[in-house]
Amino acid sequence: MNHITRHTLAGQRYGYPICCVSHFVRTLANGGRPSATQILAGEKTGFLPCPEHSLKLITGRITLADLIAQPLAPSVQSKDHSQSSLAPSE
Numbered sequence: 345m346n347h348i349t350r351h352t353l354a355g356q357r358y359g360y361p362i363c364c365v366s367h368f369v370r371t372l373a374n375g376g377r378p379s380a381t382q383i384l385a386g387e388k389t390g391f392l393p394c395p396e397h398s399l400k401l402i403t404g405r406i407t408l409a410d411l412i413a414q415p416l417a418p419s420v421q422s423k424d425h426s427q428s429s430l431a432p433s434e
């Protein structure tokens with residue numbers, strides 16, 4: 345399993361919106377870095393919202409709790425037991 349797949353699965357496990365997960369993995373795949381706005385909007389939770397959701401979070405139109413669904417039960421986790429997250433590992 346490559347790191348893109350792992351990040352996608354982790355995002356789904358944490359209940360992150362698919363638009364945000366997709367944007368994050370596309371950024372990673374292209375060798376990019378999250379913007380300061382995204383990092384700020386994620387409030388150091390490890391979650392990096394897509395630009396559209398980042399803007400809504402920063403302007404107070406939505407909260408992180410509005411955006412992040414309940415995580416799935418641990419039993420649906422992949423066989424990979426590493427504690428990956430959407431946060432950059434460096």
Ligand SMILES: [Zn+2]
Binds near residue numbers: 363395
């Ligand atoms: Zn989003």
